[in-house]
Amino acid sequence: MRFEHETLPQRVHFASGDARAAVRTEVERLGGARVMVIATARQAERAKSVTADAPVVVHHDDVAMHVPLATAERARAAAARHDADVLVCVGGGSTTGLAKAVALTSGLPIVAVPTTYAGSEATSVWGLTEGGRKTTGVDARVLPRAIVYDATLTLTLAVPMSVASGLNALAHCVDSMWAPRTDPVDQALAGEGIRALAAGLPAVVAGPSVIEGREQMLYGAYLSAVAFSSAGSGLHHKICHVLGGRFDLPHAQTHAVVLPYVLAFNAPAAPHAERRIAEAFGTGSALEGLQRLRRAVDAPTALRDYGLGEPDIDDSVPAILEAAPADNPRPVTADGVRVLLRAAWEGADPATAGVRPWSRHTGVPE
Numbered sequence: 001m002r003f004e005h006e007t008l009p010q011r012v013h014f015a016s017g018d019a020r021a022a023v024r025t026e027v028e029r030l031g032g033a034r035v036m037v038i039a040t041a042r043q044a045e046r047a048k049s050v051t052a053d054a055p056v057v058v059h060h061d062d063v064a065m066h067v068p069l070a071t072a073e074r075a076r077a078a079a080a081r082h083d084a085d086v087l088v089c090v091g092g093g094s095t096t097g098l099a100k101a102v103a104l105t106s107g108l109p110i111v112a113v114p115t116t117y118a119g120s121e122a123t124s125v126w127g128l129t130e131g132g133r134k135t136t137g138v139d140a141r142v143l144p145r146a147i148v149y150d151a152t153l154t155l156t157l158a159v160p161m162s163v164a165s166g167l168n169a170l171a172h173c174v175d176s177m178w179a180p181r182t183d184p185v186d187q188a189l190a191g192e193g194i195r196a197l198a199a200g201l202p203a204v205v206a207g208p209s210v211i212e213g214r215e216q217m218l219y220g221a222y223l224s225a226v227a228f229s230s231a232g233s234g235l236h237h238k239i240c241h242v243l244g245g246r247f248d249l250p251h252a253q254t255h256a257v258v259l260p261y262v263l264a265f266n267a268p269a270a271p272h273a274e275r276r277i278a279e280a281f282g283t284g285s286a287l288e289g290l291q292r293l294r295r296a297v298d299a300p301t302a303l304r305d306y307g308l309g310e311p312d313i314d315d316s317v318p319a320i321l322e323a324a325p326a327d328n329p330r331p332v333t334a335d336g337v338r339v340l341l342r343a344a345w346e347g348a349d350p351a352t353a354g355v356r357p358w359s360r361h362t363g364v365p366e
């Protein structure tokens, strides 16, 4: 066995009901004397309570999904104006993403308090959007120094958003099985992530205010993000980033819809990954496991329900071809992407929608 795996340096608290104390500990550890808190206006009260014991100099609530560059620049200016020395972000991936945009240019350390299952808190991946193009990159400066997982903060996350966000986490696991830098450690984390999320998501749907299901989801989200950060963006993430940046589609729902189609597309060409995913679901095939879970939690099914127009399918194909990883298990062709996107747009059955097995001999769908 020969591989290189980098383990990222982070302190991780699982502290249900105790975020305030854990945030104080982490800010003190970082020597923070001037904390900038980033949270959406909707989460402002929660952020105030979580950071009540920290030396806060500014609360910043100008947050937007996919981190538009102008939003990032306003947050960077606020951090400089208030001479912040630590960033505390309380919220979903959009909020964490904004803190990362500030850290990217300032080097300020981040303490992340996530309230969805997006997983951005455990990755060194940043994303910025300008002129309809989402750019992502990897930089050690954006990796939060500490994460505080407090499942009580997720009890207010509505069930449909919990489902979509949980499937965003699941997508990190599935894509990590074949992404460009995947290694056996990533695959082990991804497998355990799938197990946790497949158990946690139905539990959250059945009992949104039961803490154990929420804790299971945060545990799965963390594992999924660690695997994703190490393995890199595979075809699934690249497709979602193009769609998200170009058409401002909702991030988690886009992931939730697209995932079964990429799995159907890649699985025949990635039998080892397919087996690992199926084993984690405890089903005969990976797609069967994913679809069983999706049906159980009433997952989003069609991109047309989230703002993608039919002409956007053809419009996206060149950008996806440009972004697709060169070493995707199956060759990524314009026809392959078009068929995949159309099926995802209309919500067709991924098993029969033409996202079919791939012929090793011809390099095209059979």
Ligand SMILES: NC(=O)c1ccc[n+]([C@@H]2O[C@H](COP(=O)([O-])OP(=O)(O)OC[C@H]3O[C@@H](n4cnc5c(N)ncnc54)[C@H](O)[C@@H]3O)[C@@H](O)[C@H]2O)c1
Pocket (backbone or CB within 6 Å): 040, 042, 065, 066, 067, 091, 092, 093, 094, 095, 097, 115, 116, 117, 118, 119, 120, 121, 123, 124, 125, 126, 127, 153, 154, 155, 156, 157, 158, 161, 165, 168, 251, 252
């Ligand atoms: N860099 C990374 O590694 C990474 C990973 C995943 C996602 N992301 C980025 O994160 C963004 C998406 O994150 P997201 O899906 O978490 O969406 P989000 O942060 O925009 O949150 C979605 C909605 O849920 C609300 N919300 C969040 N937590 C809540 C709670 N506990 N209770 C009630 N409402 C709550 C928000 O106010 C918002 O309206 C995208 O920009 C995506 O690119 C980055």
Ligand SMILES: O=C(O)CCC(=O)CC(=O)O
Pocket (backbone or CB within 6 Å): 066, 097, 118, 120, 125, 126, 127, 128, 136, 168, 237, 240, 241
């Ligand atoms: O921060 C980003 O926008 C890029 C990484 C990312 O969004 C991961 C994902 O697609 O879930």
